[in-house]
Amino acid sequence: MSDGRKTILMIAGEASGDTLGAELIDAIRRQPGGDEIDFIGAGGPKMEAAALRPEFDLSEHAVVGIWEVLKNYFKFRRLFRHLFELATRREPDAIVLIDYPGFNLRFAKAIRRHNSQGDGAFREWQPKIVCYVSPQLWAWKEGRVHAIARNIDLMLSIFPFEKEWYAERVPAFAVEFVGHPLVDRFPLAKPDEKSMPLDPDLFTEQPTVLLLPGSRRREIDKHLLVMLEAAVIFSEKIKTRLRMVLPSDEMLALARRHIPTGIEIDLQVGGLAKALGQASIAIASSGTVTMECAWFRVPTVVLYKTSPLTHALGRALLKVPHLAMPNLLAGEELFPEFIQSAANADNLAEASLRLLRDKAERTRILNGLDQVAAQLGEPGAATRAAQAVLGTLD
Numbered sequence: 001m002s003d004g005r006k007t008i009l010m011i012a013g014e015a016s017g018d019t020l021g022a023e024l025i026d027a028i029r030r031q032p033g034g035d036e037i038d039f040i041g042a043g044g045p046k047m048e049a050a051a052l053r054p055e056f057d058l059s060e061h062a063v064v065g066i067w068e069v070l071k072n073y074f075k076f077r078r079l080f081r082h083l084f085e086l087a088t089r090r091e092p093d094a095i096v097l098i099d100y101p102g103f104n105l106r107f108a109k110a111i112r113r114h115n116s117q118g119d120g121a122f123r124e125w126q127p128k129i130v131c132y133v134s135p136q137l138w139a140w141k142e143g144r145v146h147a148i149a150r151n152i153d154l155m156l157s158i159f160p161f162e163k164e165w166y167a168e169r170v171p172a173f174a175v176e177f178v179g180h181p182l183v184d185r186f187p188l189a190k191p192d193e194k195s196m197p198l199d200p201d202l203f204t205e206q207p208t209v210l211l212l213p214g215s216r217r218r219e220i221d222k223h224l225l226v227m228l229e230a231a232v233i234f235s236e237k238i239k240t241r242l243r244m245v246l247p248s249d250e251m252l253a254l255a256r257r258h259i260p261t262g263i264e265i266d267l268q269v270g271g272l273a274k275a276l277g278q279a280s281i282a283i284a285s286s287g288t289v290t291m292e293c294a295w296f297r298v299p300t301v302v303l304y305k306t307s308p309l310t311h312a313l314g315r316a317l318l319k320v321p322h323l324a325m326p327n328l329l330a331g332e333e334l335f336p337e338f339i340q341s342a343a344n345a346d347n348l349a350e351a352s353l354r355l356l357r358d359k360a361e362r363t364r365i366l367n368g369l370d371q372v373a374a375q376l377g378e379p380g381a382a383t384r385a386a387q388a389v390l391g392t393l394d
Contacts, residue, residue: 004036005036005037005038006036006037006038006092006093006094006393007037007038007039007040007090007091007092007093008028008037008038008039008040008092008093008094008095008096008389009039009040009041009083009086009087009090009092009094009095009096009127010024010025010039010040010041010042010043010047010052010095010096010097010098011041011042011043011058011083011095011096011097011098011100011103011104011107012042012043012044012047012058012059012098012099012100013042013058013059013098013099013100013103013104014059014099014100014215015044015059015215015247015248016099016215016287016288017043017044017059017098017099017100017133018043018044018045018046018047018059019046019181020098020099020132020133020181021043021044021046021047021050021052021096021098021132022043022046022047022049022050023181023184023185023382024096024098024132024382024385024386024389025039025047025050025051025052026050026382027382027383027385027386028386028389028390029050029051030383030386031383031386031387031390033390034386034390038053039051039052039053040052040053040054040055040086040090040092041054041055041083041086042054042055042056042057042058042079042083043057043058043059043098044057044058044059045057055082055083055086056079056082058079058100058103076103080103080106080107080110083107084107084110084111084114087111087127088114091125091127092127093127093128093393094127094128094129094130094389094392094393095107095108095111095127095128095129095130096130096132096389097129097130097131097132097152098132098133099132099133101135104131105131105135105144105148105151108129108131108148108151108152109147109151111127111129111151112129112150112151128153128154128392128393129151129152129153129154130152130153130154130155130156130388130389130392131148131152131154131155131156132156132385133156133157133158134155134156134157134158134159134162134166134175135148137165138161138162138165142169145166145169145170146169146170148173149166149170149172149173152173153174153392154174154175154176154388154389154392155173155174155175155176156176156178156385156388156389157175157176157177157178158177158178158179158180158181158376158377158381159177159180159325159329159375159376160177160375160376160377162175162177163175163176163177176384176388177377178377178381178384178385178388179376179377179378179379179380179381179384180291180376180377180381181381181382182291182292182295182376183376183377183378183379183381184379184380184381184382185273186273186292186295186296187379206239206240206241207238207240207241207280207281207356208240208241208242208243208278208279208280209231209234209240209241209242209243209279209280209281209282209283209352210243210244210245210275210276210279210281210282210283210284210298211224211227211228211231211242211243211244211245211265211282211283211284212244212245212272212282212283212284212285212289212293213227213244213246213255213285214285214287214289215246215247215248215251215287215289217251217254219285220246220251220254220255220258221254221258222305222306223285223303223304223305223343224255224258224259225258226303226305226343226344226345226348227283227303227348228258228259228260228263228265229345230283230345230346230348230349230352231263231265231283231349232263232345233345233346233349234349234352234353234356237353238353238356238357240280240356241266242263242264242265242266243265243266243267243268243275243278243279244265244266244267244268245268245269245270245271245272245275246267246268246269247269247270248269249269251269252267252269255267272289272292273292273296276292276293276296276298277296279296279298280298280356281298281299281300281301281352281355281356282298282299282300282301283300283301283303283348283352284300284301284302284303285302285303285304286302286303286304286323286324286337286339290302290324290325290326290335291325291326293326293335294325294326294334294335294369294372294373295373295376297366297369297370297373299334299335299355299361299362299365299366300324300326300335301335301336301338301348301351301352301355302323302324302335302336302337302338303337303338303339303343303348304323304338304339304340304343305339305340305343306340322337323337323339324337326369326372329372329375330368330369330371330372332368334364334365334368334369334372335365336351336354336355338351
């Protein structure tokens with residue numbers, strides 16, 4: 001560009017990716033020359049506040065599951081074409097794809113195809129493509145690793161085992177472990193009281209059970225009612241205080257419609273860190289939030305319910321013994337997991353009561369979570385990611 005400015009196109013499709021993208025933009029702008037970079041693409045309000053010029057908020061359209069994606073196929077195709085046309089028109093120096101692999105890996109493939117065919121093959125535009133957060137190929141779809149290595153210039157990993165996993169399968173593929181962003185977001189998330197098992201006979205106040213049903217409409221619809229049914233059951237045995245954290249006012253309004261009359265529960269939008277710091281246990285949808293529960297050393301019951309088609313395909317393809325990432329990092333089930341029909345009120349209530357009552361089990365879980373936290377790297381994940389992205393532009 002004539003004025004020396006460079007352009008980075010970024011795509012984040014979920015609320016967690018919006019947070020990750022905003023941290024990355026801030027870190028890039030703190031680097032030498034970072035204030036001479038324009039950020040375009042798709043992201044949420046946090047990325048827009050950081051400096052992104054968004055075409056739209058892709059996270060507003062986030063869905064989970066194969067059937068759900070198929071139902072929204074034409075909408076996603078329209079959004080995909082919009083971003084593809086933006087990329088080929090603006091010709092950014094780099095493209096940073098943040099998580100959201102179903103959409104983003106197809107986008108990388110489309111860009112590479114454009115570069116090698118038609119007009120793209122005769123032009124100088126060859127953007128560096130960076131993937132920030134590895135898709136969970138080690139859990140399923142391992143066969144895609146070679147295609148990813150062809151289409152992606154650099155993979156930024158937030159889990160330590162992934163670098164070795166890729167090296168064993170595609171040794172020439174550039175993978176860099178930058179560390180987990182939780183380490184920077186919550187540097188003091190190790191409250192001393194979490195190291196002491198609860199004793200129901202010595203409660204000076206009611207234990208707090210934190211409900212985290214998810215960040216998408218379908219997750220609220222699928223998870224919240226069974227969570228509340230479980231809470232009614234275990235609250236008959238141990239009187240508890242219920243709290244729920246939701247990601248947006250829209251999800252809060254949806255949650256209110258699911259809460260039956262007579263159930264007392266504190267509802268809030270945002271403030272997850274403070275809520276985790278005060279929680280005795282949590283019941284959470286499987287996903288990014290389980291790592292936040294682990295980092296705050298909150299024993300957690302994990303559930304997930306999806307469409308029958310998505311569940312059936314997932315069972316056929318899944319290659320790992322656990323769904324929750326803290327369990328995978330620990331190599332054992334620290335957080336009880338209940339999937340599909342097993343995610344019923346009786347099972348959730350029984351597991352929650354055990355976490356509240358069983359000192360030995362809480363001690364085992366807390367010790368395991370210390371080991372999980374130790375694997376997440378040193379502070380500075382966003383800075384290392386920013387330096388890696390800028391390194392592709394040199």
